[in-house]
Amino acid sequence: MVEDHSAGTEYTAAEYTGVDQPEDKYRGDGEPPLNRYSLSIDEQPGTTSADLRPEPTTDFRSELPPAPTPDQLDFLVPPPAPRRPEPETHLSPSLPIPMPEPLAPRYRPVEETPALPEQPTSTSYFAPAPSVAGAGWRTDQTASWSSDQHHPDPEPEPIPVEPAPERVPEQLIERAPEPAPEQVASATPGATPNTAPDWGVSGGPVPGPRRNEGDGRAEAESTIASDPTAAPRVEVPVRTEAVAPVMDLGDAWTRVLAGLPPNQRAWLTNSRPVTLHESTAIVAVPDDFTRGQLETRLRPDLERILSESFGRDIRIAVTVDPSLDPELQPQAPPAPPVVREPLRTEGSYQPTIQSALTDPDQGNQQHYAQPTPQPRPDQAPPYEQQQPAAQQYAPQPNQPFAQPAQQPFGHQSGPDSRPPGAPAPAQPATEAQGEARLNPKYTFETFVIGSSNRFAHAAAVAVAEAPGKAYNPQLIYGDSGLGKTHLLHAIGHYVRSLYTGARVRYVSSEEFTNDFINAIRDDKASQFQRRYRDVDVLLIDDIQFLEGKIQTQEEFFHTFNTLHNANKQIVISSDRAPKRLEALEDRLRNRFEWGLITDIQPPDLETRIAILRKKAATERLTAPPEVLEFIASKVQTNIRELEGALIRVTAFASLNRQPVDLSLAEIVLKDLIPEGSKPEVTASMIMGQTASYFGLSIDDLCGSSRSRVLVTARQIAMYLCRELTDLSLPKIGQQFGGRDHTTVMHAERKIRQLMSERRSVFNQVTELTNRIKHQAKQQ
C-alpha cells in the first residue's frame, strides 16, 4: 500500500499510469510483476488519521518496552506516578496503534517545576548528577569521549618533529622523589600548598564533597568519592612521590609534550591546550584529521600523562580550531564557508546543517526549496527564515493527519513554567525557524508510506499531534537511507504547524557532541543547557554516534531526564535497535525503551516506485513510469541509492540530450547494479580505487589539501561511499580524515549536481563505480 499525502490521497494505478485501472490489493507476500503498475491501495479516498493505523496484519515491528526497575525511577524528583498501564506502552503488532490520549503523562506532572536556572545544577555534566544507581561518572581509564571508530591509517604521516617548547626534566616525569621547588612554584601560582584550587588536588586522598563555589561547577569525582555505595573507581595513581602535581593545564601540557615519543608529539605541533574543566582537558587542534588522531591513537598516552600530572583522572576532549593551521591562515577567504568546523557555541554558533544547506559554496540552496510552491521573494532567505511555521507548513485540510488545529504550545507544565493554557512566550518566527533547523523537503507530505515504514510513520504523526503525550520517547531505527532523518524533520515541521510557538530542535548526535565540547571549552554551560532543555520537542538523529562518548552520554542523560520529566517530547533515531547499541550506557538504553520503538525496513517495490515518482516530481526530473519501475526493481535496499540511480539516469539523458527511456536506463544502471547478489562495497575499496584512478594516495584523500583535483576526487569518493555503502554521514567523514558530516553532505549534493552538468564528472563517477563493483565482485 502506498500513500501520498501531498494530494491528500493515495497513489492509484490510474493516477500513476494515466489510465483507469482497477485497484489491486497489496499482496504483502511478494512483488508484483514489472509490467504492471500495481500501485495498489487498500484505503479509500478521504482517509482520515484513524486510517493511518496499521492493519492488524501488517508487518510493522515494535519492541515491547520492559517495565522499569525501581532504580530507573529513583532519580525522578518528585517520585514518579505509577507508570502507564500496560496496554499503552506494550504495543502489540496485532493491535491498532493507540492514538494519543489527551492526558496520559507518564509521570505525575510536576506541580511547580522550577525554571531551569533554579534547578539543582547537580543534574548535568556541568554539575554532576545526584547519587543515583548507575548515574555516576565512569572513571575507568578506557572511558573516552570519542567514538570507538578508529581511523584506519596505521601510522601518522611523517611530520617534521619540532622540539617541545619546554622539556620537563626527566626525573620529574618518572621518579622525582620530591617536587622540584620551582616546579611547585610555577604550578601553583598564588596558591599556598594547602589550598586546594578549584580544579586541582593536593595529592592527598580524594577529597569529599566540595561543591558549588558559586560558579555552578562541580566535582563529579567528589560526589562519587563521598558516596560509599558508588562503584569503586579505577584510579590513576596519584603519584605524588614520583611526579609533582601541577595545577595548570599549560604546565601539564608541557609534560605531555616531553613525555610523548617524537612520532606522537608531531601531532601536537599545532595543537594547544584550551582549558581544564573539572576532569576534562579541552585541546584544540587545527583540523578534523588531527582530532581523529588525538581521539584514537594518542588518547591513552595523553590521558595518562595528564592524569599523572594532575594526580587525578583527566580525560581529553578535542575541538577543532582551524585558525591553528598555519597553512590555512593566509589562504582564508574573507568569509570562508565553515564546512569542517564543528558547531560553536554562542557568538560563533553555526548550525552545521544550516550552513551546509545555505552556504552558497556548499551547494545549491534552490536544491532545498520548499517543494510545495510557496510565494517567495526573489531573494529567498535561508529556509529557516522563510515564513512562520504555522503558515508555511500548515497541513492541508484533506491531509489525514491534520487533526489538531493551530494551538499554542504551552499547556504542559514543565521547566518553562508556563501556566496551563497560557500562550507560548512571544518568539520571533525567524528565530524559531532557525532554532528548529529543519529541512523543508523532509515533511510528511513528501514521505511515501508503505508497509515497511507504516508503523514508524503513524507513530511519528501521533507524536507530532500530541507531543509529550503519545509516546515519549519515540525511537525510530533502521538501516542507512531508509528515511529516519526524513521522519524526524517531518515531526518537527508538523508540530510547528500545529502548535504556535512550539520550540522544536533537530540535532544530529554528532552536533550535540561538538556543541557540548564547545560549551565546556567556552564555559557556556547554561547556554548549552538552554539550547537543548528549553524546547518542547527535541529530535536527535543517529544516536549511535554517542556510543563510547561517556561524558556526552552523561550530558544527554540529563537532557533527556529534564525533558521527559517536563513531558517534553524526545524523538531519537538510531541505526540499530537500542538493545544493540552496546556501547551506550544501560540507563540510556533503558530510557529509550520507555516509549515506543519503531523500525523502518527496506521498502517494497511499490513503495520504491512511489518514492521515485515523488522524487522525480519534487526535483522536476522527467522519467516515464517504466523507467521508474525499472530503477525501483534494480535498487532494493537503500532509498538514497534509489534516488541516486534516478539522478544518474536523468543526468545521463540530460548530458546526451536524449529522452529518458528504458534502454538508456538499462545502459546507465548496467554497471551500477550488477546482476546477482549485491557485492559488499567498503569505504576502503572506494578510497583505494578513487585514489588510483586520479593518481593520488589515500593520504591525499584524507588530507587537507584543497587543490581542485583533490577536492573533486575526494567529493566523488565521498559520494560513492554514500551511495554504495551503508555508512552514515559521520562515519564517512571519519574515513576521510575525521571530517565533519556536513562535508560529506555537501560532497554528495555537489557531485549529484555536477554529474548532470559535466560529462567528465559523470564519466568519472561511472567508471569508478564499475571498477569498485568489479573489485567487490572479485572478493
Ligand SMILES: Nc1ncnc2c1ncn2[C@@H]1O[C@H](COP(=O)(O)OP(=O)(O)OP(=O)(O)O)[C@@H](O)[C@H]1O
Ligand atoms: N518513505 C520515504 N518517502 C520519500 N522519501 C524517502 C522515504 N524514505 C527515505 N526517503 C528519502 O531517502 C533519502 C534518505 O533518507 P534519510 O536521510 O531520512 O535516511 P536515514 O535513514 O536517516 O539514513 P542515515 O541513517 O544514513 O542518515 C532522503 O532523501 C529521504 O527524503
